Amino acid sequence: MSSSTGIGRREKLLVLSTCCLSLFIVGLDNTILNVALPSIRGDLDASVSQLQWTIDAYTLVLAALLMVAGSTADRIGRRRVFQTGLVVFAVGSALCALAPGLGWLIAFRVVQAVGGSMLNPVAMSIITNTFTEPRERARAIGAWSAVVGVAMALGPIVGGALVDSAGWRSVFWMNLPVVLVAIVLTALYVPESKAARPRRADPVGQVLVFVFLLSLTYTIIEGRAQGWTSPLIVGLFLLAAGCLAGLVYRSPRRVEPLIDLRFFRSVPFAGATVTAVCTFAAMSGFLFLNTLYLQDARGWSPTEAGLRTLPMAVMTVVFAPISGRLVARIGPRIPLVGAGVAMAAGAALLVGLTEDTSTLRMVAAYGVFGVGFGLVNAPITNTAVSGMPRAQAGVASAIASTSRQFGQCLGVAVVGTTIASVPGTPGGADLAAATHTGWWIVLGCAGAVAVLGMLTTGRRALRTAERTGAELMPATPPAGTQETTDVRQ
Structure with missing residues (x-):
């Protein structure tokens, strides 16, 4: 299958695989550290707020830089920025593994995030400009979005095994070989591309x-x-x-601001942005609360805690590709509403946890929550970029990615504060009780996803996306240029 990019089906699949590989390791790094938090606290004598910063230093910088990374890639070359991001991410990972203290670990997480900010939106832009036929693009975006969910769901399991076998520093060492493979694949298979009319810096x-x-x-x-x-x-x-x-x-x-507020005249785009914040606030809050509960309240090892979340990972793996196919066939409404309902149901089962809550109830909660998280990513991504001109792909996808990272940052900050409000360092029944408010917050965020799915995907909403896309469409480029230029090197 070929397209205007001049790339065959095999080459397209290799490009998609390369982008997904880099996205997998960045997504995994978002959640793999959660299961290591109790070990880091014991090894580096960290408080709850310091643990929050260990997570949020990464997501905060990602959220802050994603948009400028997307527009910079459109300007100077997507493959170039993507390769640079891989190298910086690898260096940051190595520094985190060698961090002598908690302050250094937080600082090196910032370095890691600088590299990560060059990957997610640029990978999305590469995919959008490689797969130009709408149905083909929807399937590719579905696969890409599935990787986000799968990576985040597998993080606690992989992290638990690594922490128990080789210590918390191993969660950073594991990034290096994967990133090296991604660098080689990028050099071999990813075509260089730029926007013919890139946005100005702001x-x-x-x-x-x-x-x-x-x-x-x-x-x-x-x-x-x-x-x-x-x-x-x-x-x-x-x-x-x-x-x-x-x-x-x-x-x-401004003629070309960092955040073009006209994007938000598209109801689906605005809805996808808020939905991403709510979804990832729920997910990050879920993982933060659950990690501390399983290890500190229940006394389980990192591996045991990670395995307890296996139902969530399995359901995410199963339903993420299903969601991509559903979006391609029937649109985003049903997957979004179903995702919100399922995540809310899973969180509801976890409200009122005690130190001896039955395993059956927890398995059911994790599984149902995983169904919802598996369903949600494909419609968010597809809705965010639908109707947008290809020349704005980097910026549009960067805003969607920024919303995800901001949601993660917000979730950890808010639910972590509810635990930190308990005097002393709670454990056992005290910690289990301290999570109750946090689970209500997760439930509220998930419920908002279902409501937004209903309100922002109807016919009237879709018409606003069409009008916004037409308004954002650049003027006809000069003769001899294209809206997007892909050059095989």
């Missing part, structure tokens, strides 16, 4: 985004310890609000 917008995310995250994580009414916390909250207002004010006044 450094002021980038600074506003980063300061907004950092100040809001710090406020949530440290608010309890510092005091919610302390000058520092109130000042940082006002700073976050000011940055958000600045983005809203200046974006319409």
